[in-house]
Amino acid sequence: MNKRGPYYRYLNRFGWLCVAPAMVFFTCFMLYPILSSLYYVTRKWRGATDSFVGLGNFVRMANDRIFQQAVGHNFVYMAIQIPLMIFLALILAVILNQGIGRLRGVFRTVFFLPCVTSLVACAVLFKILLQTNGLLNNLLISGLILKEPISWLGTPFWANVAIILAMTWRWTGYNMVFFLVGLQNIDTEIYEAAEVDGATKRLQFFKITMPLLVPVILFSAVTSTSGTMQLFDEPNILTTQGGPANATMTASLYIYRQAFVINSDFGYATAMSYVVVLIAGVFAYAQMRLLGNKERKL
Amino acid sequence: MKRGLAIVFALILVLALVPGLAAQKKVTVWCWDPAFNIYSMKQAAAVYAKSHPDFQLDVVEIPDAEITTKITAGLQAGGQGLPDIYLCQDFRLEQTLQDYPKGFVDLKAAGIDFAKFAAYKVGPMTVGKGVYGIPFDTGSTGLWLRADYLKAAGLKPESYQKAMTWSEVMKLGEIVKAKTGKPLIAYENDSFDTLRIMVQSAGGQFFDDKGNLAIRTDVVKKSLEILKQCYDKGLFYTSEGWGNWVSSINNDQAAGFLNAIWMIGTVKSKPENKGKWMVVPTPKLEGIKGASNASNNGGSSWLVCAQGPNKDLAIDFLKGSWASSSPDALEFYNTILKGCGAMGTFLPSQKGSNYTAKDEFFYGNQAVYKDFAAWMANVPALRYTPNYQTMRTALFNATLLYFQGKIKTIDEAITAAENEYKQTVSQ
Numbered sequence: 001m002n003k004r005g006p007y008y009r010y011l012n013r014f015g016w017l018c019v020a021p022a023m024v025f026f027t028c029f030m031l032y033p034i035l036s037s038l039y040y041v042t043r044k045w046r047g048a049t050d051s052f053v054g055l056g057n058f059v060r061m062a063n064d065r066i067f068q069q070a071v072g073h074n075f076v077y078m079a080i081q082i083p084l085m086i087f088l089a090l091i092l093a094v095i096l097n098q099g100i101g102r103l104r105g106v107f108r109t110v111f112f113l114p115c116v117t118s119l120v121a122c123a124v125l126f127k128i129l130l131q132t133n134g135l136l137n138n139l140l141i142s143g144l145i146l147k148e149p150i151s152w153l154g155t156p157f158w159a160n161v162a163i164i165l166a167m168t169w170r171w172t173g174y175n176m177v178f179f180l181v182g183l184q185n186i187d188t189e190i191y192e193a194a195e196v197d198g199a200t201k202r203l204q205f206f207k208i209t210m211p212l213l214v215p216v217i218l219f220s221a222v223t224s225t226s227g228t229m230q231l232f233d234e235p236n237i238l239t240t241q242g243g244p245a246n247a248t249m250t251a252s253l254y255i256y257r258q259a260f261v262i263n264s265d266f267g268y269a270t271a272m273s274y275v276v277v278l279i280a281g282v283f284a285y286a287q288m289r290l291l292g293n294k295e296r297k298l
Numbered sequence: 299m300k301r302g303l304a305i306v307f308a309l310i311l312v313l314a315l316v317p318g319l320a321a322q323k324k325v326t327v328w329c330w331d332p333a334f335n336i337y338s339m340k341q342a343a344a345v346y347a348k349s350h351p352d353f354q355l356d357v358v359e360i361p362d363a364e365i366t367t368k369i370t371a372g373l374q375a376g377g378q379g380l381p382d383i384y385l386c387q388d389f390r391l392e393q394t395l396q397d398y399p400k401g402f403v404d405l406k407a408a409g410i411d412f413a414k415f416a417a418y419k420v421g422p423m424t425v426g427k428g429v430y431g432i433p434f435d436t437g438s439t440g441l442w443l444r445a446d447y448l449k450a451a452g453l454k455p456e457s458y459q460k461a462m463t464w465s466e467v468m469k470l471g472e473i474v475k476a477k478t479g480k481p482l483i484a485y486e487n488d489s490f491d492t493l494r495i496m497v498q499s500a501g502g503q504f505f506d507d508k509g510n511l512a513i514r515t516d517v518v519k520k521s522l523e524i525l526k527q528c529y530d531k532g533l534f535y536t537s538e539g540w541g542n543w544v545s546s547i548n549n550d551q552a553a554g555f556l557n558a559i560w561m562i563g564t565v566k567s568k569p570e571n572k573g574k575w576m577v578v579p580t581p582k583l584e585g586i587k588g589a590s591n592a593s594n595n596g597g598s599s600w601l602v603c604a605q606g607p608n609k610d611l612a613i614d615f616l617k618g619s620w621a622s623s624s625p626d627a628l629e630f631y632n633t634i635l636k637g638c639g640a641m642g643t644f645l646p647s648q649k650g651s652n653y654t655a656k657d658e659f660f661y662g663n664q665a666v667y668k669d670f671a672a673w674m675a676n677v678p679a680l681r682y683t684p685n686y687q688t689m690r691t692a693l694f695n696a697t698l699l700y701f702q703g704k705i706k707t708i709d710e711a712i713t714a715a716e717n718e719y720k721q722t723v724s725q
Contacts, residue, residue: 047397048373064721131542132535133551153538154487155702240539243488245695246718260367262688262722264397266374 041274043267050267057271067272070242070249071279073160074229077250078283081164082224086217089172093179094209108180111173119170123237126166127153130238156247159239163248166234171227175220182216183209222287229280232256251276324354325612327600328369329385330362333563335434335598338634342619345630349618353611362387369603373398377605382612385434388597391422393684395430403602404428408613410621416643418679423599430601432620433643437558437596438674439495440577441467442565443482445661447553451477455661461579461591464524471533474553484552485534486543487698490690491595492556494680496521499593500586501678504693509683511719513693514712520583522697522708529701556580558595559670562639566659576661579673592673594680597643620644635667641674685723692718 041057043050061067092111096104114122129135130152137149152158186209194204210217232252235242241257242249251272259269329335336357343355358381360368365384372380386394395402406412406429412420419433441462445455451474458470471482485492497504502517528534535552537543547555548568555561565575579591600620602612619627623646632650634640636657642648653671656663683689696715699705705714 048399048401049397060724064724066718066721127539127542131545132537133546133549151536153542154536154698156704240488243538243695243698245698258722260370261363262691264370264374268724 037270037273040267040270045263045265045267047264053267057268058275060268061272061275066246066249067251067254069246070251070254071276073235073248074231074250076160077164077167077231078225078228081167082221082228084164085168085172085224086175086220088168089175089220090179090210090213090217092172092176093183094205096176097180097183108177111176113173114170115174119233120237122166122170123233126162126169126234126238130162153239154244156244159244159248162238163231163234166238167228167231171224175224178216178220179213182213186212218287218290222284225283225287226280229276229283323352323608323611324356325383325608325615326356326358326381326606327383327385328358328360328365328381330360330365331563332359333567334560334638334640335385337563337638338434338640341630341634341637343615345622345624345626346615346619348626350615353615355615366390369394372603372605373401377603380603380606382606382608383600383602383616385598386431386601388419388422388599389682389686389690391431391599391601392682393687394601395423395425396684399425401604402430403604403609403613404430405432405602405613405616408617410617414621414623414645416645419597419599419643421679422682423601431599432616433597433599434620435560435597435640436643436674437560437594438641438670438677439499439556439558439580439593439595440670440673441554441556441579441581442561442575442577443554444480444550444571444574445576446574447474447478447480455576459576459578462581463584464581465584467581468524468528468531468533471528472531475532478553480551480553481535482533482553483528483535484543484546484555485529485536486540487536487538488694489540489543490694493518493521493525493693493697494690495556495558495580495593495595496524496583498595498677498680499580499590500583501588501590502586503681504686504689505681505683507681509681509685511685511689511716513689513715514709517583517586518712519708520586522700522711524583525697526700526708558597559639559641559666560596562666572659573661575659576664577666577669579669588678590676592675592677594674594677641667641670685719688722689715689719692716692722 042052042054044053044056096107096111131137132149132151132154134152136152137146140146141149150158152162190208190212191204194208199207230252231250235248235250235253236256239248241261242253255269255272255276258265258272327339329339331337336359339357340355343353343357347353347355365386369380369384372378406427410429410432412429415433416436419436420429423429423431423433443455443458448455448458448470453470453473462470467482474480474482483492497517500517500520502515502521504511504513504518506512529536535546537546537551544564546552547565548571550571565571580593582591583589600616602609602616606612618624619630620642621644628647628650631642631644631647632652634642635650636652636655648671652667654665654668656665657667660666692715695718696705696711699714700708700711705711
């Protein structure tokens with residue numbers, strides 16, 4: 001081994017040949033854009049013209065209430081939607097794992113299906129369902145639950161509820177599949193022992209199932225967090241460009257609007273992207289640390 | 299062996315380039331409405347194809363908002379993937395031409411006589427000595443009412459076929475609402491149309507002559523006051539997004555709406571409503587100097603992309619159809635007027651027979667085209683500026699919050715709109 005020298009593995013020509021295509025694509029489509037974005041951050045753009053502003057884009061961001069509120073909306077969705085979705089996914093997974101016998105495969109598919117359909121199609125569908133004279137309002141009124149229709153997409157509160165509904169509908173089944181796999185890895189002997197000791201089903205869920213699934217739950221939380229930071233299609237289509245009155249504007253949507261829709265200001269959009277990446281990175285790091293600790297405890 | 303490979307690669311490269319080099323007789327157009335501008339463009343192509351049999355037009359349907367983003371992306375990418383011609387909303391013209399000064403073809407230099415087009419349309423697309431587009435349609439507005447609901451409320455539709463003030467319209471709305479339960483006006487929460495129509499009907503502006511935001515005016519305040527009254531009285535059927543708004547109209551959720559002539563195609567797309575619609579003059583803002591019973595909304599124009607694959611053919615096509623005074627071209631303008639409500643702004647075309655024609659789709663066979671054309675004559679031009687789009691979003695957002703009581707007064711609503719405008723534009 002020593003004859004070949006310590007750097008021998010770096011000189012393997014066949015190895016280089018194998019990774020060359022990937023390296024080329026990575027350089028063109030990842031490295032170059034990231035490096036050039038460092039330049040864009042210092043520019044103010046207006047269409048085909050741009051000028052140097054230094055850190056001006058960050059100063060602007062510090063004064064831009066719409067951007068700050070947009071990031072705030074991302075946090076709200078994170079704080080409400082992710083726990084709600086994970087809890088629902090967990091319950092569904094447990095029910096599918098224990099309760100339903102023969103139809104398990106059918107239900108699993110039904111719950112998983114939303115996340116393979118197109119995001120745009122989902123958003124358009126929800127938009128039709130949630131119209132003032134849409135199906136949901138009509139059902140609620142004929143079921144005597146409501147007297148007056150709810151303006152789902154026209155009032156800030158209900159528009160946010162609509163976004164959370166749409167996201168939950170789409171991603172619950174996806175996370176449920178992870179939990180199902182996790183559940184199948186839990187030894188049934190543990191439950192049998194608990195039953196012998198007189199633990200109820202509820203107690204078993206909270207004292208055995210939940211703790212043993214913590215690594216899977218954390219995995220779901222981490223992926224969902226980064227997904228929520230990038231939330232775009234639902235507020236763009238379902239609530240029409242972050243409406244009503246910017247109540248559902250998210251960071252990604254505002255970035256897109258600054259770049260492509262209202263100002264052609266790619267410099268400012270790039271600067272905001274850096275901040276969003278930073279925030280997502282901090283969250284991911286925190287959750288990874290948490291995940292690492294828990295795994296050691298188990 | 300190596301040389302052999304090199305030759306093969308070179309051949310592949312050449313073969314890949316050949317179709318790109320070969321001249322094509324096809325012009326690509328992007329626009330958004332099959333019942334309106336796509337239909338009109340296809341009619342124009344038929345006119346040109348008479349004298350140019352090998353001419354081919356490829357109309358791609360892309361929603362209006364997405365056209366803007368696709369054009370922006372294409373221009374940023376140095377002209378990649380752009381069409382030859384695309385349809386641009388008039389309020390976006392100044393922004394587009396300012397942001398991308400080299401993106402579009404100067405059609406005046408290409409020999410088109412713009413004295414034959416309505417001056418208010420040519421203004422926003424003029425930069426220096428150049429004119430960078432071909433005007434398409436006008437957006438003369440009216441108050442669209444359902445005669446059948448008026449009858450159901452025990453009213454005679456004929457007695458409302460007159461110029462009204464907003465307080466008369468509100469009174470009418472209250473009767474219709476009380477008797478039939480239908481709100482009078484279908485209102486789109488995230489649209490600027492209604493407010494714009496009101497402000498322009500009184501000759502108001504949203505910007506001063508230097509292009510600075512100027513929305514703290516009597517006209518804007520009065521318009522917001524009336525809108526809020528209508529909202530509080532339940533005279534609006536509110537919806538979000540263009541699609542939901544159109545479906546609320548064609549699903550009979552409201553007894554009318556306030557918008558322009560180009561809605562003809564949309565209301566006609568529900569044949570069951572034949573004989574039920576009538577159009578009356580835009581309501582007048584009382585107590586405002588310069589108030590009138592006419593306004594304008596929408597309107598768009600054709601731009602030729604400087605980096606389009608077939609721009610020379612595209613220019614010749616526009617010259618031979620939209621900007622031509624030949625009998626065929628004038629007949630084409632006449633066809634699209636009744637065919638879809640596209641009222642052209644090519645002045646020689648405005649003597650066509652359909653300008654006075656009755657339309658059996660409307661209540662009492664109303665001669666709607668004649669009415670819309672008559673109202674159009676006195677509408678003052680609106681100043682768009684490059685920041686119109688930001689202004690309108692800021693203003694309709696503030697309007698909605700004012701409706702819902704989250705903003706208490708009109709002054710605060712205007713302040714909120716000014717703040718959002720400043721933050722978004724940041725200049």
